[in-house]
Amino acid sequence: HLLWSVFSFLTGLLFFSACSPAEQSAENENPRPNILLIYLDDLGYGDVSAYQSGTLQTPNMDRLANGGLRFTNGYASSATCTPSRYALLTGTYPWRNQNAKILPGTAPLIIDTAQMTLPKMLKNQGFHTAVIGKWHLGLGTGVVDWNAEIAPNPNHVGFDYSHILAATQDRVPTVYIENGRVVNLDPNDPIQVDYEKNFEGEPTGLENPELLTMKWHHGHNNSIVNGIPRIGFMKGGKSALWSDVDMADHFLEKGKAYIQEKSKSDKPFFLFFPMQQPHVPRTPHPRFEGKSGMGPRGDAILEADWVIGELLKTLEEAGILENTLVILSSDNGPVLNDGYYDDAVEKLGDHTPAGPLRGGKYSLFEAGTKVPFITYWKGKIQPGVSDAMVTQIDLLSSLAALVGSQERGPDSENLLETLLGKSEKGRESVILEATSRTALRAGDWALIPPYPGPEVQKQVNIELGNSTDYQLYILKKDPGQQTNLAASNPEKLEEMKKIYQGIKGV
Ligand code: NG6
Ligand code: CA
Numbered sequence: 001h002l003l004w005s006v007f008s009f010l011t012g013l014l015f016f017s018a019c020s021p022a023e024q025s026a027e028n029e030n031p032r033p034n035i036l037l038i039y040l041d042d043l044g045y046g047d048v049s050a051y052q053s054g055t056l057q058t059p060n061m062d063r064l065a066n067g068g069l070r071f072t073n074g075y076a077s078s079a080t081c082t083p084s085r086y087a088l089l090t091g092t093y094p095w096r097n098q099n100a101k102i103l104p105g106t107a108p109l110i111i112d113t114a115q116m117t118l119p120k121m122l123k124n125q126g127f128h129t130a131v132i133g134k135w136h137l138g139l140g141t142g143v144v145d146w147n148a149e150i151a152p153n154p155n156h157v158g159f160d161y162s163h164i165l166a167a168t169q170d171r172v173p174t175v176y177i178e179n180g181r182v183v184n185l186d187p188n189d190p191i192q193v194d195y196e197k198n199f200e201g202e203p204t205g206l207e208n209p210e211l212l213t214m215k216w217h218h219g220h221n222n223s224i225v226n227g228i229p230r231i232g233f234m235k236g237g238k239s240a241l242w243s244d245v246d247m248a249d250h251f252l253e254k255g256k257a258y259i260q261e262k263s264k265s266d267k268p269f270f271l272f273f274p275m276q277q278p279h280v281p282r283t284p285h286p287r288f289e290g291k292s293g294m295g296p297r298g299d300a301i302l303e304a305d306w307v308i309g310e311l312l313k314t315l316e317e318a319g320i321l322e323n324t325l326v327i328l329s330s331d332n333g334p335v336l337n338d339g340y341y342d343d344a345v346e347k348l349g350d351h352t353p354a355g356p357l358r359g360g361k362y363s364l365f366e367a368g369t370k371v372p373f374i375t376y377w378k379g380k381i382q383p384g385v386s387d388a389m390v391t392q393i394d395l396l397s398s399l400a401a402l403v404g405s406q407e408r409g410p411d412s413e414n415l416l417e418t419l420l421g422k423s424e425k426g427r428e429s430v431i432l433e434a435t436s437r438t439a440l441r442a443g444d445w446a447l448i449p450p451y452p453g454p455e456v457q458k459q460v461n462i463e464l465g466n467s468t469d470y471q472l473y474i475l476k477k478d479p480g481q482q483t484n485l486a487a488s489n490p491e492k493l494e495e496m497k498k499i500y501q502g503i504k505g506v
Helices: 002-018 021-029 059-067 081-090 118-124 244-262 296-317 392-403 490-504
Strands: 034-040 069-075 128-134 161-165 176-178 192-194 233-235 269-274 324-330 373-376 384-391 429-434 437-442 445-448 471-474
Touching (some): 034 296, 059 373, 081 118, 118 128, 118 269, 118 392, 128 244, 244 269, 296 324, 384 392, 429 490, 471 490
Parallel strands (some): 034 269, 069 384, 128 269
Antiparallel strands (some): 069 373, 192 233, 445 471
16 A cells, blocks of 8 residues: 555656646646637528438538537527627627628628627637638728728737638628738729619629529529629629639638648637538539439538538548537528528428427527537537537637636626536526517526517518517427417516516616
8 A cells, every 4th residue: 555655656746747837737727729610601400410310411510419519508699690790709799789780791890899809819818810701790991992901800800810701602792801802803803892783784683684593582683693693783803703612612621721730830729610501592512412302502501511521520630639629500590592592492301400499590489599509529528418508609708718818708608617518507598689689588488579570571481589479488398489478477477578678778
């Protein structure tokens, strides 16, 4: 026994002297893994096969879900893109900023350059930070000259490197922008963009249907690029136009190169990788065409899944998978017909993009904001399923806690232990937003205040959550929000109203 004690004392001493105290505490208290945040566009709760075994198979997202923590109560902050991204990056409720709504491609940057952001916080902690993919948070200060440096841009709110599309794949300008400069721009063919009026002599989707390879259903009938009619008018910039079918490969290439390069650096990296799939226009590369049997929407999801697999492979091959925290989520819930005839409705078959949830994109019902939400860290996060309520708004404070930063976002809770699977405790409540309306989720209950407007948005065929009455649902029993308990539970209703008013300050 004595011998054993002496032995362990000596080995302990040896181990202790092998690394300096500074290294030890850094290792124990503030691990500094690389962080890869994969953010899909309009991917629904039921679109990932780990969430519901349906017709669509997403093996690479499943690899993250089954090898990491799969959250069944993970929320985006909004049922549309811009507000969700705003909340994700700033840790602030989007309804606090009236500019946080679906933006045109010409909108100014809606994040104040003085505001704390997720990338800024990580950059202050010594991370190299990058965004590669869809931005949609505005650029510049009002009148943008697309032919000069566009500023402020993502690099002014915390990203060391940015390679983005400005707004959405269906909005002009249809060009890539790297660190504030349009890529491949020919100065003799300058770009002009306008969301009010067309440029003299330029064809449009409305007037020139003969030029279209994809037909518009609603909206989307302005300038035509690559045969696809877009939102907004654009002229010039021929050499800079992106190729829609190559977009997935394009961003993957940039992402891979970034990971490979940064894997050799002493600094950890934060890569925000917001993907364009399965948002419209759905333009999977021809090698994915027909693969899902569900038309372009399903094919685009398979393509996105493949891209995710390639990113994981890149981390593995660079020898840094164990040292990288991967987070996957989506900016809002699913939509089928979002403005183009692309067979999303016709070829859906048995697939249920929203899983068991009611509503979809634009909706105050659950499917608007409850999305796939996965944390994966090989060797550090035990595989499992968590029912704790977590939201994207919490990433700022939680990741700050991870890396030893004191920064906290105004509405962002530190749920680090929950995200790492060490605690089952999530948020108690959250305000969810959908096209400038808000609802409350608290405990297992959901409250939707009365709102005027149609119950169903006919063009996209989605129930918006509008009603003349308060709606109250208990989600564990009724995840599909079929039974309104407001009238039968007046006390609960009052309690929920108080919480709602308390957070909103009204
Ligand atoms: C809507 C578009 C829709 C999509 C959405 C933004 C029309 C009729 N509809 O205005 O197609 O682009 O904006 O989607 O124009 S989001 O995911 O970026 O929020
Ligand atoms: Ca979206």
